[in-house]
Amino acid sequence: MMYKKGMGEHVFDSFNYLILSLLLVITLYPCYYVLVASVSNPVKIFASNGLLFYPKDFALYTYTEVFKSAPIWNGYKNTIIYVLSGGFISVSLTTTAAYALTRRGLPGKKTIMFLILFTMYFSGGLIPNYLVVKGLGLLDTPFAMIIPNAVTTFNLIITISYFRGLPYELEEAAKIDGANDYTVLFRIMLPLAKPIVAVISLYYMVSIWNGFFHALIYLNKRRLFPLQLILREILIKNDTASITTAQPDQAQAYAENVKYATIVVATVPILCVYPFLQRYFVKGVTIGAVKG
Amino acid sequence: MDATATITKKGRAVKKHIWREVKKFKHIYIILAPTLLFYIVFRYAPMFGNVIAFQRFSITKGILGSKFVGLQNFKDFLTNYKFWELLRNTLNINFLGLVFAFPAPIILALLLNEVKRLRFKKTVQTITYVPHFISTVVVSSMILTFVASDGMINAIRQMFGGEKISFMTNSQYFYPIYIISDIWQHIGWGSIIYIAALSSVDQELYQAATIDGAGRWKQLLHVTLPGISQTIIILLIMRIGQMLSVGFEKIMLLYNPAIYETADVISTYVYRRGLLEGDYSFSAAVGMFNSIINFILLIAANFFSKKISDSGIW
Known part of the structure; x- marks a missing residue:
């Protein structure tokens, strides 16, 4: 113009x-x-x-200190385990539910949707949640990091709205050819839903990677601590003693800088993959917006 | 045949019909079952678990064996010397967030919308999204090191001849630190949804406005803002609905007893009393008080929005 x-x-x-x-x-x-x-x-x-x-x-003194630190490596290992297994379970639960809740004429669909949406605005609260997890014997087990927050209602909603946009005719045609509900789900719908599966996988995995609060309340055993909880000890509670091996006076001087190196080591992986995955992250927000 | 018989017969027919439908969807229910079970156990059971707020709950006796004390826990909280402080802090932080942190992404989206150089626009977007992916623990620790007495902020102050300030022991600095860091972390990410809304504003409206002699400022007021007002309202209502619980993890990482006066909020108090001191019933009551206020705020916000602008979240 x-x-x-x-x-x-x-x-x-x-x-x-x-x-x-x-x-x-x-x-x-x-x-x-x-x-x-x-x-x-x-x-x-x-x-x-x-x-x-x-x-x-x-x-690079600080980095050699950080890389020598056993708690950081162990935290890294635990986090990767929680991210992969938790991500898998979360995505499985979310996509299967989204598929089921977009079937036409499913009796009780409206009620179930209402009950799911309701949890976005009203929750049981910290203490009752804790008691449920405790009651199930999940405290101090890796499952406490994976199961109690496996499904995020926001992610479920954006997945549902994506599934709604998939052509119904495909399902009909497959059904006429004799496919059952499982075949439709795994052979037809899931391949079509790859973009949304990518989006919610990222959301779930980033939130497990970055989360510390559930670990804080559900885990006591240090060997189960994810990286963020170790970081909290080092960075927030100033417990750098566990990772510095230097002389006391030198350790004192370097404590702050070891913190900076720890931040870099803990954050770089996510920031490295981010630019390549940016469009998926953004897509999730805009799908959510269409629904909203 | 008399009337009642017909009705029961009809009723039976309807029941049979529904049953047939349900059977037809048997496998769909099986597929849905695990997620449903998740919601029942981890979302609804805790809601009913709030029964302990009306008890003097002890772990050994369980929910069924513990003694009911009516509203005693709520009374204890409302008459507690901490009550007003916690309520005031919770409302303060959220109110400030609503006034400063909520509009920030909208302003960013509007500014980006005026940028005609696509490369520059994309760069700003990509870079401002980044802090959203830094974990709360890391962001909090960055804040703490920056505002430390020999940290970056004080170094800059000294460069301009200012005095050192002990930020984390003075309660008056907590809100600015909290809100500014919040804007820093989420301004870019929050703008995505508005940028999406902006891209769907009808371009012909701009041309029409230009022909009518409207400058860019006028276009902003009369075309752009009305175009995204729906999105703004919906996000505002949702934000109000989560008002009393947002940001609690960051507060937990940042605060210390020296600044409880402004930094201690209802959720952090629930955590300390409930999980650190094991006072389950009392803190469940406090948590429930929090959820109920939250819910009332949400309903009120939705109600007013429907009255004024005819849009709401239900």
Whole structure:
């Protein structure tokens, strides 16, 4: 489109670009700071007031400390187990339920949908939830990380709305050819639903990867702790002693920087895969919006 | 044949018909069963488990054996010296979130909508989504190290000749820290839904507005905002419906006893009293109080929205 821009338009545009560029800097700088600080000499950081733009006395000492730490590796291992098994169970429950709840003429469908939606707005609360998990004997077992929050209602809803958009004729045709409900689900619907399966898998796995609260309340045994709970000890409760082997005074000085390195080690995997998967993440939100 | 007989016969016929339908869907119910079981055990059982809020519950006696005490636990909470502080803090944090953190993604989406260079727009989107994927534990620890007495924020203050501030022991700084970090983490992600809504605004409306001589500001007010108002209202109602429970994990990671005065909220109190001190019945009552207020707020928000703008979530 060709049209003359007025003075006001130019001012508006410049302002807009300025604000957005500023937002970029504000978003990125804290992350950059952590990265730079993790490879710097802590004494130098402390001595230099102000912003940090490049590493001071580049050293990878902190990383060797983090990589030597047994709790971090064990946490990593547990998290990967919880993410894979939990992701599988969550996705299975969600897609099968979405398939069932989009069958035409299913008696009781409306009631079931209402009861499921209701849980989005009214929940039993922390204590009764805890007592149920305890009552089932799931405390201090890996299952406590997988089962009690296996289905997220939001994810179920976006899956249902995706299934609703799939052509009914395919199912009809398959049924005429003698296919049963399971064949329709596994041979016809699931292959068609791959995009939404990708979206909810990511949502479930990221939330298990990043979650710490369920682990905090359901797990006591340290060997079962996921990475985030170990991070909480190191980062929030300042328990860096468990991962630094240096002399006391040196450990003191390096404690902060070991934290930065820990943050990097714990966050980099997710940030590395993120750009490749971004479109799936975004898709989930927009499918949810259509439904909303 | 008299009338009643016909009715029962009809009734039987209907029952038979329903039964036939259910049988036809037997396998669908089997497929649905595991998820249904999940909802019953982990979502509905706890709702009924709130019975313990009316008891003096002890683990050894169980729900059936524990003594009922009526509304005693609720009375204890309402007359507790912490009650007003917790309610005030909970409402404060959520109100500030509603005023500052809720509009932020809308503003970002509107700004991005005006950007004509696609590369720049995509870059801003990709980068602002990133913090959403950093875990609460890591974000909280970044906040704590940045606001520490020798952290980044104080270093910047000193650069401009300011004094060092002990942020995490002064209760007055908790809300700004909480809200600003919340905006930092979620502004990009939150904007996705509005960007999607913006892309579905009819482009002809803009052309018509331009012909009518409307500048960009006028277009924003009269075309863009009305175009996404539905989305804004729905998200606002949903946000209000979760008002008293959002952000509780981050608060738990950030706060310390020195700033309980402003930072302690109902959910964190439930956690401490219930799971750390084992006072199940009392904290179940507090939690239930929280859920009920939440639910009332949701219904009220939906009601007013329907009155005013004819849109709601049900």
